[in-house]
Amino acid sequence: xxxxxxxxxxxxxxxxxxxxxxxxxxxxxxxxxxxxxxxxxxxxxxxxxxxxxxxxxxxxxxxxxxxxxxxxxxxxxxxxxxxxxxxxxxxxxxxxxxxxxxxxxxxxxxxxxxx
Numbered sequence: 001x002x003x004x005x006x007x008x009x010x011x012x013x014x015x016x017x018x019x020x021x022x023x024x025x026x027x028x029x030x031x032x033x034x035x036x037x038x039x040x041x042x043x044x045x046x047x048x049x050x051x052x053x054x055x056x057x058x059x060x061x062x063x064x065x066x067x068x069x070x071x072x073x074x075x076x077x078x079x080x081x082x083x084x085x086x087x088x089x090x091x092x093x094x095x096x097x098x099x100x101x102x103x104x105x106x107x108x109x110x111x112x113x114x115x
Contacts, residue, residue, distance in 0.1 A: 020064035025049065025057045027089070029078075033067060034086035037079040 006014075021027065028047055032038055038046070043054050058078055061067040068081045080086070 017064065017066075020060060020066055023057065023060070025053065026061055029054070029057055029061065030066070030080065030085060030089060033078060033080045034083070034089060037077050039072075039075045039077055041075070043078070 021030075025047070029043060032043060032046055040051060040054050040058065043049070043058075044051055047054070058067060058069075062069055062078075065081055066085065067078050069076050069078050071077075
C-alpha cells in the first residue's frame with residue numbers, strides 16, 4: 001500500500017492524460033504511431049478516415065503532449081512523444097484480455113439459459 005497519496009494536482013494531470021486517450025480514434029492513431037511516424041494522409045489511408053477527423057484527433061493528442069509533429073516539406077509528420085506509449089497500450093490490451101476472458105463464462109451461461 002502506498003505510503004503517500006498523490007497530490008490533487010498530480011491526479012488532475014493524470015486524469016487529463018487519460019482523458020486525452022479516451023477516444024477510439026485517438027487509440028487507433030496511437031496504435032499506428034507507436035510502430036512508425038506518419039503523415040496525416042498516411043493515417044487517413046490506413047484508418048480509412050477523413051482528413052478533418054484525423055487532423056482534429058491528432059491536434060488533441062499533440063496538445064496533450066502525447067504526440068509530436070515536425071514539418072517535412074509541405075507535410076506534417078507525427079510520432080509518439082514517448083515510446084513508452086506503446087507499452088501503455090500493450091498493458092491496456094493485457095488488462096482488457098483478462099477482463100474479457102473473465103466475462104466469457106458468464107456469457108456462455110447466459111447463452112445456455114436462453115435455449
